[in-house]
Amino acid sequence: MSEKTQVEDIDRSLHDTKNENKYRYKSEKGLTPEVIKDISREKDEPQWMTDFRLKSLEIYQQKEIPDWGADLSDLNLDEIIAYIRPDADLQSDWDEVPEEIKNTFDSLGIPEAEKKSLAGVGAQYDSEVVYHNLKEELVEQGVIYMDMENAIKEYEDVVKEHFMQLITPNDHKFSALHGAVWSGGSFVYVPAGVKVDIPLQSYFRFNAPGAGQFEHTLIILEEGAEAHFIEGCSAPQYSINNLHAGAVELFVGENASLRYSTIENWSRNMYNLNTKRALVEEDGVIEWVSGSFGSKVSMLYPMSILKGKGARAEFTGVTFAAEGQYLDTGAQVIHAAPHTTSTVNTRSIAKGGGKAYYRGLLKATENAHHAKATVSCESLMLDNDSVSDTLPIMKLETDDIDIGHEAKVGRISEESIYYLMSRGIDEEEAKAMIVRGFVEPIAKELPLEYAVELNNLISLELEGTIG
Amino acid sequence: MNKKLLNVCNLKSKVEAEKILQGINLEVETGEIHVIMGPNGSGKSTLANVLMGHPEHEITDGKVEFEGENINDLAVDKRAKKGIFLSFQYPQEIPGVTVENFLRTAKTAVTGENQSIFDFKFLLEDKMKLLDIDQSYADRYLNKGFSGGEKKKNEILQMAVLEPKLAILDETDSGLDVDATRTVAEGIKKLASDDNAMIIITHHNQILDYLQPDYVHVLVDGKIVKTGDMDLAREIEKEGYAAYKPEKVEDYKSAKNC
Ligand SMILES: Nc1ncnc2c1ncn2[C@@H]1O[C@H](COP(=O)(O)OP(=O)(O)OP(=O)(O)O)[C@@H](O)[C@H]1O
Numbered sequence A: 001m002s003e004k005t006q007v008e009d010i011d012r013s014l015h016d017t018k019n020e021n022k023y024r025y026k027s028e029k030g031l032t033p034e035v036i037k038d039i040s041r042e043k044d045e046p047q048w049m050t051d052f053r054l055k056s057l058e059i060y061q062q063k064e065i066p067d068w069g070a071d072l073s074d075l076n077l078d079e080i081i082a083y084i085r086p087d088a089d090l091q092s093d094w095d096e097v098p099e100e101i102k103n104t105f106d107s108l109g110i111p112e113a114e115k116k117s118l119a120g121v122g123a124q125y126d127s128e129v130v131y132h133n134l135k136e137e138l139v140e141q142g143v144i145y146m147d148m149e150n151a152i153k154e155y156e157d158v159v160k161e162h163f164m165q166l167i168t169p170n171d172h173k174f175s176a177l178h179g180a181v182w183s184g185g186s187f188v189y190v191p192a193g194v195k196v197d198i199p200l201q202s203y204f205r206f207n208a209p210g211a212g213q214f215e216h217t218l219i220i221l222e223e224g225a226e227a228h229f230i231e232g233c234s235a236p237q238y239s240i241n242n243l244h245a246g247a248v249e250l251f252v253g254e255n256a257s258l259r260y261s262t263i264e265n266w267s268r269n270m271y272n273l274n275t276k277r278a279l280v281e282e283d284g285v286i287e288w289v290s291g292s293f294g295s296k297v298s299m300l301y302p303m304s305i306l307k308g309k310g311a312r313a314e315f316t317g318v319t320f321a322a323e324g325q326y327l328d329t330g331a332q333v334i335h336a337a338p339h340t341t342s343t344v345n346t347r348s349i350a351k352g353g354g355k356a357y358y359r360g361l362l363k364a365t366e367n368a369h370h371a372k373a374t375v376s377c378e379s380l381m382l383d384n385d386s387v388s389d390t391l392p393i394m395k396l397e398t399d400d401i402d403i404g405h406e407a408k409v410g411r412i413s414e415e416s417i418y419y420l421m422s423r424g425i426d427e428e429e430a431k432a433m434i435v436r437g438f439v440e441p442i443a444k445e446l447p448l449e450y451a452v453e454l455n456n457l458i459s460l461e462l463e464g465t466i467g
Numbered sequence B: 001m002n003k004k005l006l007n008v009c010n011l012k013s014k015v016e017a018e019k020i021l022q023g024i025n026l027e028v029e030t031g032e033i034h035v036i037m038g039p040n041g042s043g044k045s046t047l048a049n050v051l052m053g054h055p056e057h058e059i060t061d062g063k064v065e066f067e068g069e070n071i072n073d074l075a076v077d078k079r080a081k082k083g084i085f086l087s088f089q090y091p092q093e094i095p096g097v098t099v100e101n102f103l104r105t106a107k108t109a110v111t112g113e114n115q116s117i118f119d120f121k122f123l124l125e126d127k128m129k130l131l132d133i134d135q136s137y138a139d140r141y142l143n144k145g146f147s148g149g150e151k152k153k154n155e156i157l158q159m160a161v162l163e164p165k166l167a168i169l170d171e172t173d174s175g176l177d178v179d180a181t182r183t184v185a186e187g188i189k190k191l192a193s194d195d196n197a198m199i200i201i202t203h204h205n206q207i208l209d210y211l212q213p214d215y216v217h218v219l220v221d222g223k224i225v226k227t228g229d230m231d232l233a234r235e236i237e238k239e240g241y242a243a244y245k246p247e248k249v250e251d252y253k254s255a256k257n258c
């Protein structure tokens, strides 16, 4: 058995402990240009960023809430506090992190994980990163891994050139909101030819009632670079609706290769409206691993833009919706160059009246000749109350593209449960086996600790399924 | 010393609104091999499923006792733990779950003892050899893409691993070629002992020649209409079931106390 390291988040009770909130700064409810200016001033940002935020706010105020997918009418955006800075400055030594915050992170096993297999840890507490560290050898190779706030100051030109260029405030209401109030997140830069062979990891976590989480992740891989970034998420349980509207922008250079892995496990009151995009240059590779657990509502459609000839995208996703959850997830791939290839492989599971939808987009531009796309998505419903479906959309401007598409929607078979039970296996375990078997073709592609984590999360979700 | 394992009394069942079993009486002691024959649709698989506890089949009358305990309301997995096993006529395919993983989980459940991965591997290897099953099948997904015959062999492999007290084999020999029938029959014979018993549902005599059953029962329209020995099986092979009408039921052990 592998030791659990980066993805320790399975025991929800562990995550659902919350610290007493101590805030140095708390912005007023609702959003005004004054609030935005305050945020920017507090962060001591350059003028261009302040202007960018204000412009985004304007767009935000004009945009409508999406009327497709999940129901967002319970989401009171005015109630969501945009910016909460924890009572802590950036620390590079674990010992100096305030005790309270440390206890929360300790229970997530972060310093442990760091010691064992991680190159660096960026832990987000509320909106700002309080802990940041990167192994020295990586620093020597020119790898940069730091929080976004400091990256703007230390690497202003690089950040300015890339920041919200892939995801713009004009894309939708929540990308505009993100542009206005973003706070915290990670910046990763890997120079040409450098291969980072240990995964970089970040933990995002929020801890204030009504607080939104708007972290921004920007990863740039130069030509021939390689990296694996792991985003770990969990949040304590609160009664007030919480919103997560982060943004992830990934720039994959020529011949570069990036794996971006997330197993999200939000508390059940969370609106997870994250936007993730990757731009891939010639012969570059983006690999997504995406597990969506928890949350009240998730709308998450990571997009790969295959811009360079021969670029490749792989998306592997598992979505599990239980009672009271509406998870609308899927992969978007845009073939914008010849000989580009993409593989999308997803499994959705719904139980206890949960709703799990696969909503995917496959687009090919006129010059995407000799492109190849394979989409396989399957859904499994564990009872008659649950809903699961696949809604793939294709927009093809060329017919010189090879497409393989397979979609299956089904309900768990009573005969199969009976068969397994006839060998002494109890009903709960029988169902868990069938579900694990259902995701197995995906799990076996994952690194071992992820596969173990996925299985644990599935078992946890299935506990008490009976009756 | 033989002891009473199964006691079925006046068992009646229905599925959906359909009455299937119409009053079955059957007693099985350890060390015995019973055979049930009967025309298609007469209720053989239904009897097997009712004994195993299939949730869709409802017992409307009578009782099933296992080792002296009424198990009418016992859940399927609990029956398996008591030592009842059913080799299915149509085994289910379970994608993504390997034969080895599944059987180790089942063995753990049935014995209540953790099975070390290492020891279990050896045990499984052993049983696979016994049944002439290629070792690579341990890593295949349970019944997924198995041929009809392979599925049946896999059922007997499960029986060999789980070592039940009462094994009900529902047409395990259907779909097996001549050599496989011999291998499976010999395997079953090795597993049969004075401590367990078997109920074998079949349409063919080849397997019976190997197993030398103690009793042969004829099931027609949800009732056992005649009980005999191997001679009865041979007679049926020649004459068919035309002579066995349920009206002519000569109730097997009809005087039995229920
Ligand atoms: N789930 C069900 N719903 C409705 N009818 C059923 C169901 N299961 C069995 N039956 C009916 O019960 C009767 C007995 O079926 P069963 O499968 O027990 O026959 P069998 O003796 O095993 O036949 P065979 O030799 O063909 O295997 C049949 O008429 C069948 O159609």
Ligand SMILES: [Mg+2]
Binding pocket: B044, B045, B046, B089, B170, B171
């Ligand atoms: Mg049958």
